[in-house]
Amino acid sequence: MKSLLQEEFNKVKEDLIGISDHLYHHPELGDQEFESSKLLVNYLKQHDFEVETGLVERPTSFKAVFKGEKTGPTIAYLAEYDALPGVGHGCGHNLIGTMAVGAGVVLSKLVSEIGGTVTVYGTPAEETNGAKVPMAKAGLFNDVDVAMMLHPSGGNFESGSSLAMDALQFDYTGQTSHAAGSPEKGINALDAVIQLFNGINAIREHLKDDARVHGIITNGGEAANVVPDKATAQFYVRAQEREYLDEVVEKVKAIAHGAAMMTGTKLEISNYELSYDNMVTNQALSSAFSKNLKEYNDHPIRPKESGGSLDMGDVSQVVPSIHPYIGLNKPDLIGHTTEFADQTITEDGHNALMSGVLAMAATGYDVITNEELLKTIKEEFKNK
Incomplete structure (x- = not known):
């Protein structure tokens, strides 16, 4: 049945490329991502997700839920879609938001059979005043079994730590x-x-x-x-x-x-901005993702050293989480530049989008269908 993920992805592939490119051409700053949020929300609604907007007093945030007929784990994909002043999507959040929505949509087509719940969270303003922080404090991730997001980079990197x-x-x-x-x-x-x-x-x-x-x-x-x-x-x-x-x-x-x-x-x-906690990668979940990424992406996956800070760190404190990186086939690429933004809409950027969506969807599938994997993930989280 896992092979059906590819079939479902093929049905939405062009939609997702169009969404990511549209976000690139219409960048919006943090907490001002009104059109970006609307675009993602409307697409999720088209695929029968129930959507709530304006969470934790952040107008451009959202929570989109698709429940299967059978009970099972809840898989969360986190979308970012804020841009940088003067640079646009120099951190590739057009890809991040689209990959999260894409993975949610693709996996949702199978949960009626395999069970579980797919949730996509829209998390504004990662670059400045990350909404994941108040969302975590408000308990919005308390019913989630695993959370994941995927960040573009010059090359593929495992989920690591952050400051x-x-x-x-x-x-x-x-x-x-x-x-x-x-x-x-x-x-x-x-x-x-x-x-x-x-x-x-x-x-x-x-x-x-x-x-x-x-x-x-x-x-x-x-x-x-x-x-x-x-x-x-x-x-x-x-x-x-x-x-x-x-x-x-x-x-x-x-x-x-x-x-x-x-x-x-x-x-x-x-x-003057919200504080971020450090990222704690769940290694069992990270290994499952890396295994899936290798199925869809030929480039090597390297360990990631910490450097910056992420509001995903706050999520990782309350639910097993990963924050890996998908390569844009340009090792010398520097983040927060117009060159980075431009790379997201190239063929390499679109290939990253495709393999990223499939790897995240496949990892969600594994967590839902493999009880032993979920048990290992939760035991690791409890021990850490």
């Missing part, structure tokens, strides 16, 4: 004055930000190798002859695991308070 991340903003307030005429009456907020950077640079030697702290000054004053009373810095603070990240964040905050004391400024600390 937990906090996005911290430091707002310092001082006192304006004439920088030459009465400097003694001023309190320089920019000095506080500079001391913040100096302090953070000083602790790098004493952080674990997996920790990352990097930031920018978003406001440092308006004129050189006016002592700036407002200055703001934004930092991403990352680490391999949430527990150690929390330690690093406390050190950074202590430095920030010290900078305020040194300069006589007032300090406010806030999160």
Whole structure:
């Protein structure tokens, strides 16, 4: 029966290529993906999915469900469809969203016979304020047995880890004055930000190798002859695991308070984006996916080293999850570039779409029909 997946895919192949290319040509930023979300939702409705939109107060989010007549595991595919400013789909989210919808549609054609439930989640704003975080906190994945998504890349990579991340903003307030005429009456907020950077640079030697702290000054004053009373810095603070990240964040905050004391400024600390937990790959599920991908894709699959941060990490904390990478047959491809976006609509991009949809659908099929596999997946998740 698994061979039927190919037959079902062939029926929707051209639709999926058209959807992915349409998303490429009409990119929308995070939480503004109104037309992108509508396109995906309407296609799922055409294939008899029951759809709920506007989850966790995010208008462009959705949950689409197709239930088989027989009971069985719930397979979740996660769709992303936000683009980058000035770059468009330089991270390939046009492919991610389409592959998730495609895998859901293809697998849904078999669940009436094999049982189970297929759910496709629309998760906005992965690049900035990932909706998976509040969705996980709201318990939207609690009835899911496994969750998966597939990310384009230069080559094929196994699902790996990601860095937990906090996005911290430091707002310092001082006192304006004439920088030459009465400097003694001023309190320089920019000095506080500079001391913040100096302090953070000083602790790098004493952080674990997996920790990352990097930031920018978003406001440092308006004129050189006016002592700036407002200055703001934004930092991403990352680490391999949430527990150690929390330690690093406390050190950074202590430095920030010290900078305020040194300069006589007032300090406010806030999160300018949602925090992400680290990705915990379920190896049993990952192995099942890699085995299926090899059936549809001739390129090698390599281990993936962690580097960035993913809101999929929060999903992996509550349900067995994977986040592998599908190759666009261009090993030197760099993410977040127009070259990356353009590669998604080439023949290589379309081939990645096809093999990705089939590999995810086949993995969902395996989880539904192989009780021993599902048991192994859940035992691993429980132990981790």
